[in-house]
C-alpha cells in the first residue's frame with residue numbers, strides 16, 4: 001500500500017544520493033505500480049487544487065499537477081531536471097531547442113500517458129504541454145530542486161515568442177488565452 005510520508009522520505013534520501021534521477025525514477029515506478037492508492041494519497045494531500053506542492057526543499061519538489069481538458073501552457077523552462085508520471089489522461093509535451101537567432105523551435109513531441117511510464121525532462125529542457133479536448137490530466141512531478149523558488153527561469157510570450165522572466169500568474173494568463181483560442185477554433 002502506498003505510503004505518502006515514506007515516499008517523501010525516500011525521495012529526500014534519493015536526491016542526495018550519487019544517482020538521484022535513477023533512484024527517483026525507481027521510487028516513482030514503485031509508486032505508480034498501485035495507481036489507485038497513489039491517486040487517493042494525492043487527493044487526500046491536496047484536495048481540489050490543480051497544482052499543489054506536496055513537498056519542497058532546496059533539493060527536491062514534489063507536485064501534484066492536474067490540468068483540465070484542452071489546457072495549453074506557454075513555452076517555459078525549469079532549470080532543473082524533472083520526472084513526470086501520469087495517473088489519468090494524457091499530456092502532450094513539445095520539447096524545444098534554442099536556435100542560432102535567439103529563438104526556440106520544436107525539437108521533439110512526446111505524448112505522456114499512464115502506460116508510457118516515468119518521463120525524464122533534462123535540466124536544460126524547454127517545453128510546453130497540452131491536454132486533449134474532453135480529457136483532464138492528473139500527474140505527479142518530482143523536481144531536482146526547489147521549483148517554487150527557482151529564479152532566472154523563462155517563459156515565452158506565445159504571440160511574440162519573446163523570452164520573458166518566468167511569472168506564474170502570467171503563465172496562467174497565457175495558458176487561458178491559448179486554451180480559449182483552441183476551444184474557439186474547435
Ligand SMILES: [Fe+2]
Nearest residue numbers: 076077078127
Ligand atoms: Fe513545465
